[in-house]
Amino acid sequence: MNGRASAPAAGTIINALATGRGAAFAIDRETTATVELHDEGDVTGEIDGAPDADTRLIERCVELVVAEYGDGEGAQVKTESEVPMAAGLKSSSAAANATVLATLDALGVPVDDGEGRTSESSAAAVSREAAARLGVRAAREAGVTVTGAFDDASASMLGGVTVTDNTGDELLARETVEWAVAVWTPDERAFSADADVARCERVVPVVEVTTDLALAGEYERAMTVNGLAFCAALDFPTEPAIAALAHVEGVSLSGTGPSYVAVGERSEVEKVQEAWDEYEGHTWLTTTRTDGAWTG
Ligand SMILES: Nc1ncnc2c1ncn2[C@@H]1O[C@H](COP(=O)(O)OP(=O)(O)OP(=O)(O)O)[C@@H](O)[C@H]1O
Ligand SMILES: O=C(O)C1=C[C@@H](O)[C@@H](O)[C@H](O)C1
16 A cells, blocks of 8 residues: 655746735656555654654645545655755645645545546546645645645646636636746745735735736746735845846746746746856756646
């Protein structure tokens, strides 16, 4: 009764902390979860390379899946991640998605990939959207999110860009995009649950405009306006965005920071990376992911 699954991290188009509506896109860096079920007992978690980190999110994911689809099993769950925690790159959504899918895998519950295929042959398959909503519920119960972050969770689970209303965990739009992506991750960390929501709410009029842009498919402009508004609200520098805008049209603070993401053609995104290489911390290049999370 073992299961394994992986889910990609994501970058921000619209931070939902202002209006409850957000948008995100999957990137090609993953978190993998392995789950070993026991007939009974507790659920215990481990985060590879972070022995002191909080394991409640992944434990709660396993518990919720077992409560819904299992028979009182206990478990050991472990995550290994290519993305740093508390960096704005949705490591919590990737970890939750991977853990939910790995637990379903361990229980032998099939998952529908949305295109009529399932991970196993039986009829009663769980949709990937439903699996993402379970992870969001676990994130709320573990206290690691402000809005539930269904924007981040759905982008990671389904791949591509998703636009969501996190107040009802509703998927408003999904589209695939193919961008090169530059990421700058400074050394500091910022947990989403600690963000100053009252300051974010002051930029609501600007963020409402970005939602209209995103729903019209103008993701890069939405992202850039979002980034300038949230840098101001959360007191992060706008200089990385201004440097990137010499080369690309889409750049934003990702989530509640401290990472920034810039998107566009590879040759231009490489120039953004060169500019960001001047800063302290870590810069890297990746691409968008269109396929989302997977079992196995
Ligand atoms: N790789 C992981 N494995 C297990 N749990 C994780 C992992 N990453 C994050 N978490 C859990 O989520 C909590 C909050 O994480 P964090 O603030 O880093 O979220 P994030 O998704 O990286 O941030 P952001 O929303 O800004 O992108 C962590 O304290 C931890 O409990
Ligand atoms: O905790 C949350 O609710 C969120 C955190 C950030 O990732 C945001 O980008 C996201 O839109 C919502």
